[in-house]
Amino acid sequence: MSLFIASLNSGSNGNCYYVGNDQEAILVDAGISCRETERRMHRLGLSMQNVKAIFVSHEHTDHISGIPVLAKKYQLPVYITEATRYHGNLSIQQEQLFSFKAYEPVQIGNLAIQAFPKFHDAAEPHSFIVNGNNVNIGVFTDIGAACDHLIMHFKHCHAAFLEANYDEEMLEKGSYLRHLKNRIRGGHGHLSNKQALDIFTQHKPAYMSHLFLSHLSRDNNSPQLVQQLFNEHAGATQIIVASRFEETAVYHVQAAQGATPVSLPQKAFIEVKIKPSYTQLRLW
Secondary structure, X not given: OEEXXXXXXXXXXXXXXXXXXXXXXXXXXXXXXXXXXXXXXXXXXXXXXXXXEEEOOOOOHHHHOOHHHHHHHHOOOEEOOHHHHHHHOXXXXXXXXXXXXXXXXXXXXXXXXXXXXXXXXXOOOEEEEEEEOOEEEEEEOOOOOOOHHXXXXXXXXOEEEEEOOEOHHHHHHOOOOHHHHHHHOOXXXXXXXXXXXXXXXXXXXXXXXXXXXXXXXXXOOOHHHHHHHXXXXXXXXXXXXXXXXXXXXXXXXXXXXXOOOOOOXXXXXXXXXXXXXXXXXXXX
16 A cells, blocks of 8 residues: 655756556656666665656656666656657657557556646646555646646645746846746746645645655755745645755655545546647756
C-alpha cells in the first residue's frame, strides 16, 4: 500500500521525477544526462533496472535532453504524444516509441499512469497521475494556470510535485525583459508561489502526506522563501523543495490506513481547451 518517489532534478536546467513500487518504476521526463541520472539514482539506492518506461510531459529541452541515451542504453519504452515527439525532434528507435492519450491510463506492471492536458507554452503538454497500491502521485509542473484538470486531479493525490516557479515581487523587480515577464505570468508560462499555495490550501486532500515544490526559478525565487511560505500552511503535509542542483531523498508514500481506494477523475468531469504554442519558454 505504498509508492516511492523522488526528484532527481527540478528546474530549467533539467527535470526528472521518479515514481515506483518495490518491483517497477517510471521516470516522468529525463532532462538531465544519462550519466547524471545514473549517479543520482545510485546515491539514492535506486536501480535503473526497476525503471520500465519514460513518460514525457512536453518537448522543452530541460525535460527531454537525456532521453535518447537513457532510452537506448536501457531499452526503455518512451511514452510521448506525436506532436511532442515531432517538436522535440527526438532521435529514438521507432520500436521504443509509444503514444498516449489524455484520460486513458497506461499500465506499467502494477503502476497506472494517466495523462491530462495542461496550460503551457508547448505543442501538446500534459501532466500525469501515477497510481499504484491505492496511492496517487501527481506530477504538476510547467503549468501556466490552474485549470480544472489540475484542480480535480490534485484533490486525489497522496503526494504531488507541484510547480512553484516564481515569487511575484521578485519577478516584477528583476532583470528580465518585460515581454518575458509577461510570458512567464501570462497563463501559458509557469505558476507563481501564490498560485501554487492557493492550489495547496484550497484543494489539498486531508490525506496528502508530501508536497514537492518544483521547478523553482533560479533568478525569481528562493528555496528558503517558498519553504517558509508553505510550511505556515502545511499542517500534516511534509513540504520538500526540489532542488535544481541535486536529487531529493526518496520518500515513502502510503495510503491512509483504513481509507477506501481513490478513483481518478475521468474526462467527462472536465473540458478545458488548451491553446498550443510552440516556442519554448526558457527560464533561469
